[in-house]
Amino acid sequence: MSVKPNSASALFAGPFALATLSDTDGPVFPALVTPDARVLGLRAVLDDERLDVRRLLGNWEAVLPRLRTLAGDGDLAWRPLAGLRVHAPVEPRQVFQSGANYRQHVIDLHVAHRAPDDERPEAERRAEAAEIMDRRAAEDLPYVFIGLPSAITGPYDDVTLPAWAEQPDWELELAAVIGRPAHRVTVDEALEYVAGYTIANDLTDRATVFRRDMPAIGTDWLRSKNAPGFTPLGPWIVPTESIARPDDLRLTLKLNGETMQDESTKDMIFDVARMVSYASHTARLLPGDLVLTGSPAGNGMHWGRLLRDGDVMEGSVTGLGAQRTRCVAEAVAEASS
Template structure:
């Protein structure tokens, strides 16, 4: 159930989410700042409607959503007592890695070999030069995640018994509206419906293959366990976020701030990421683009996730999520 500490805090007149009352099927809801939810199946006359279905009809439905948000006579129910689910079920999840300058520098330093002859300053300077070259050549680093890893914003996160170094990575997530294939950078934001919060958990111990290092990274193993992507609590329409390139990304672990950085530290902004992905793939309504995580993960602090840890993640204008870690028992 929605914890008492949660509230409908976000920018703009409304947000979208997915909810469930006890012993009832999930439904797409329009959330208003007064902490009430309108069941959009009934309001829009479509009993089979999902949040993804809303994004498939985004241009058509957006004006109607604004009308419903302003209608004080609409039949809303209190947010209290509803279970807040992940706000959308995407078909595809695209994840940007190594997209925050300071974060990449921190990871490079944390993963230095014991016999690395470089000084700390030399290592930082070399990876900074690599990132500058990537940015100049317009080469983001993007890989795929699994929708089955997504869980709700207040659900417990199960740490698998094989995960030796589970880590947090709070990120700004982009939700796609119109299909996008081979779109230019200056057109890319026209395909964005809104934004939400994602925590892209990663087991650092399995990022690189142990059996054959030449194979490279193993994102299936390290990032896609069930529940490794807490998402939400809601999706805020793009028009309600003045500048997604200037949002504060903050993660607290057991009340202590670990990540606290602006999205302006991204090497590749949202338009460049969406355009880049669309050069190869066809983005579909409801798909997610995770934009990378800023500095301050567990490897930086030398403190990984443990049983009982509580993560609280927030991004300016998008609300906050709160999840508790539970170690899997065999």
């Protein structure tokens, strides 16, 4: 769908962001977007007809000063954003996802899943969980697994709920976008390899997280998280220079207008730098890759309310804009296609 920007407020923080756009039925193109909803196609001005956002990120250090200049040049062929379709801002080669990374979320889970014979007061069990989280932050490592790029969809696209997904759930997350090849980078230097940030909603079918037929194997992230469209992404990539404090951003997800998640990234157990550094010590991170940083408290399992046909999710992160996606049951989607 095309975006309908709110002219009363800026779309995002800073003077510009990156986007992947198209006319209604036309090919996609990389673009510079301004907070007041103006668009500049980048292929012509950068003289590269093969240019896309991932290719742009592959030359990030060299091209960033040029983008700053372009954003301030009012004589170029700017056009309104209204009427254009907004796609996922980048097609990554790799997606690194994080689990159990918000302190309050994990404490809530710990308290909710008490042993049947544990009769201690909730306050005592909560204090125990808080101590465990503090120790984990100091001594342990992030929990990171791999997602599939094919699960990514645009920030305003419908999300098809597969017929087999019994408990589809939302997980709004801050995503770091890699701008330089990163391998075995330290925590102190990790943010130098991040080009910008965007929004991800990392949907999960809770019923298939664990294999009932193979309990000793553990989690099944392929089945539970990687259906087509299960990762709405965007709308923009906002450069790091416009987000001064990635460790102090507000994440908010509304379901049919009701706030379900509302938390700061200050509650993350492992911050962006630790996430990027940790992932890079096993894998070689590439320009355009995503590092998802986990989701805060307020998922559907917490509320006892999972996603169903017709639900509308609205997710926002401070300075990064907002996405809006509608859920469509698989049978409904097939009937209307």
